[in-house]
Amino acid sequence: MTTAIPSTTAATSGTSSNGAMNQLSGNFDMFLKLLTTQLKQQDPLDPMNTSQFTQQLVEYSQVEQQIDTNSNLQSLLSQGTSQSAAYATGYLGKTVTVSGGEGSLANGEAQWTYNLGSTASSTSLTVTDANGNVVYSGAGKTTAGDNAFDWNGKDNNGNRLPDGSYTLSVNAQVNGQPVTSTIFSSGQVSEVDMSNGGTPQLLVGSMEVPLSSISSVRN
Numbered sequence: 164m165t166t167a168i169p170s171t172t173a174a175t176s177g178t179s180s181n182g183a184m185n186q187l188s189g190n191f192d193m194f195l196k197l198l199t200t201q202l203k204q205q206d207p208l209d210p211m212n213t214s215q216f217t218q219q220l221v222e223y224s225q226v227e228q229q230i231d232t233n234s235n236l237q238s239l240l241s242q243g244t245s246q247s248a249a250y251a252t253g254y255l256g257k258t259v260t261v262s263g264g265e266g267s268l269a270n271g272e273a274q275w276t277y278n279l280g281s282t283a284s285s286t287s288l289t290v291t292d293a294n295g296n297v298v299y300s301g302a303g304k305t306t307a308g309d310n311a312f313d314w315n316g317k318d319n320n321g322n323r324l325p326d327g328s329y330t331l332s333v334n335a336q337v338n339g340q341p342v343t344s345t346i347f348s349s350g351q352v353s354e355v356d357m358s359n360g361g362t363p364q365l366l367v368g369s370m371e372v373p374l375s376s377i378s379s380v381r382n
Contacts, residue, residue, distance in 0.1 A: 251363035251374065254352040259367060260379040264330045266348030267368025271316040271323060273348070275331045280343035282307045283335035290314060291330050298324055303333065328370035347378065 266273045279286070286303035298318045304310040312331065316324050335342035354366035364371040 251355045251357075251365065254365055254377075254380065255355065256352065257380050257382060258349055258351050259365065259372070259377050259381075260347050260349045261367060261372050261376050262345070262347055262378045263376055264332060264346040264348075265370055265372070265376075266329055266331060267350050267370045268314070268316045268324065268326050268329050269350075269368045270326065273314045273316060273329060275312045275314070275346060275348045276309050277303070277312060277331070277333045277344050277346045278309050279305070279307050279333075279335050281337065283342045284337045286333065286335040286342075288312060289332045289334070291332070292324070293328050298329070303335075305335065326369055328368075 264275075266275050277288075283305040286305050288299075288301055288303040289297055290299040292298050299314065300319065303312060314329075314331075316326075318324060331346055331348070333344040333346060335344050350367040352365045352367055356364040356366060356371060363374055365374065365377070366372075
């Protein structure tokens with residue numbers, strides 16, 4: 164069980180903020196040198212207008228504040244990513260129920276549960292692979308409520324398919340009218356992947372699942 168948490172984003176953001184601040188500091192030092200030289204060489208009887216360099220000082224201050232704000236925001240985002248990772252690791256080793264029809268075929272076994280809103284006169288089950296190709300189709304149970312579907316990983320020709328992510332779809336009807344159905348699969352979380360922009364993805368079997376697709380958790 165592993166957790167992959169990237170650190171490049173925070174490091175890159177910190178480097179960018181430091182670089183911007185260093186550049187601003189260098190420009191500000193040059194500005195002060197030029198201003199000091201102008202003040203030394205000005206005509207006492209005709210002093211220079213101070214409003215322009217006063218405005219420039221204000222602009223430098225505003226830029227500095229903006230860089231500090233960006234740095235603070237990046238720090239907050241980094242903390243949020245760390246908190247998400249810490250929260251997601253709580254799923255490691257747990258059995259989760261995944262909604263949406265996607266399931267993992269591992270060692271020739273995949274299990275789904277589909278719920279029918281009412282008793283159907285006919286139910287058709289279809290399994291597709293990660294590329295959307297139909298690999299299995301057959302009749303399913305028609306009883307209202309939860310129905311289990313255990314798939315042995317073989318297509319309709321009896322060929323054993325490789326382990327991976329597959330999706331079950333259910334088409335149930337009664338008197339020619341569709342019956343509402345919801346589909347769930349279950350599996351154990353073996354890894355938490357944080358490489359997708361800091362958004363936790365749970366590895367269940369060979370499929371990656373977002374936290375939003377988890378409907379229940381059990382030990």
